[in-house]
Amino acid sequence: MIDEANDTIDRDSYEPAYAQLVRILRRQIATGVFRPGDRLPSEAQLCERYGVSPMTVRRVINILADQGVVVAEQGRGTFVKPLELGTAIFDLDRLQQLFRDESQSQVKLLEVRIVPATERTARKLAIEVGERTIFIRRLIFQGENPMLLHREYVLYDPTRPIIEAEMEVTSLRGLFMGGNESALKWGDLAIDATVLTDDEATLLHSEVGAAAFRLEHIFYDFDNRPVSWGWFICPGDRLRFTAKVGIHDQETNNP
């Protein structure tokens, strides 16, 4: 099973030695040469086997370790991690794609108003009830079809230049693509399951009571103060979050 030709480091290759070794070991794990719970060869053995220095092997093990493929225990060895559902990682790629291609998606501003903060808004934005906030409602289209409904409360602060930027249709793209040089530092996100209300269904060309995702967000500035709070609504039949767990033998996806 172990093919010598495919398990040797090619020093003339463009691909660095450490990357080759990562690939080789991942492949061996993926093909069952090393199975969950097994101990990998020691670092010294790997050095000799592949003709690389200890530091290079060290680096490889580190990479595999924080890829979650193996776990190294000092004094005992390096072991292949069993499959864990909890380590699944869901990302927002699909949502991101919406904003990647500007020609196929557009943002329609439905409403911009200055409103006093309600109890809930005040709590989320860490301000007093009644303080002024900017309420924004947007509808995001993919092609001809409405895809997302966005509601957002932004802190009203005339000294901040964010406000105008927030009202621009392109600001959303900035948030998703990272093109903005904004004062935003970090944010909290949460995904809920919900059903469409009357007006949501109308705007999104869907039906009342249809399943939907609710993606809530709070963004903070460099002083750790909330700047904006809002959420996206997306009908469940138009979005799906996917992930992979375990090793998926990147290259050779032969059936």
Next chain:
Amino acid sequence: MIDEANDTIDRDSYEPAYAQLVRILRRQIATGVFRPGDRLPSEAQLCERYGVSPMTVRRVINILADQGVVVAEQGRGTFVKPLELGTAIFDLDRLQQLFRDESQSQVKLLEVRIVPATERTARKLAIEVGERTIFIRRLIFQGENPMLLHREYVLYDPTRPIIEAEMEVTSLRGLFMGGNESALKWGDLAIDATVLTDDEATLLHSEVGAAAFRLEHIFYDFDNRPVSWGWFICPGDRLRFTAKVGIHDQETNNP
């Protein structure tokens, strides 16, 4: 702003030098010393500034790079990454906790049957329509309350020992916690938004039409053949996926 005492590597500390430097740089980015788009000091400068070797700085930069905090460009420098929504990572921690404490959660087997594969099942499991599969229905409780409904189709193969293990109530825990030495290599996961059907609502003590998550899974063995396909149903008011984007100054969460 830069406090010398907090920006020095303590060689007597238990915390390794590279970890300290990661923390220091993250903190400086989080507090706005370096802002998105800024260039970090060069590696040589960091060596001199903190009194560590180039390899150590190299390691620090690498760590920050695959944490997504910075991006290094050969010949130009290392730059602080702007906030990107798309990089948000949602995990299944909440679901994992369900199985962590066995005393507070239990699995009730509702149904186990051998059924011929329907068109959809056959497609998912890459088998022929009519081939035998094992259909399993489970209800997972947290304390006294039903939390998850699980449906699963497992490949019927007498030579495989998985089947019996799958029927054990503890097998689920194994999947989530990684305790099993199984023949499973990897899996595909997907999260949908849906609404509860009649029987789902009854079993989960909820209401028909209530918002719910649907977590679908397919697991594969070392030959890349599907072994099982199924999904969890969880009412939306009992589960929430959360994530953080950007830098969140891990330690100092002072308001």
Next chain:
DNA sequence: ATTATACACTGATATAGAGAAGTCATTTGA
């Protein structure tokens, strides 16, 4: 003025090796 070259600076990769610290089986001593 324009183009081509050389050089300094950046990160990227890799080597060799030392010492620390954890684990485990064996040996030694009471």
Next chain:
DNA sequence: TCAAATGACTTCTCTATATCAGTGTATAAT
């Protein structure tokens, strides 16, 4: 017989050094 000490492993951290490869700028030649 039991417990402590030993030694052989393991991974972990870090230093020091070297070479390669991009990037940009200043300088020299055209």
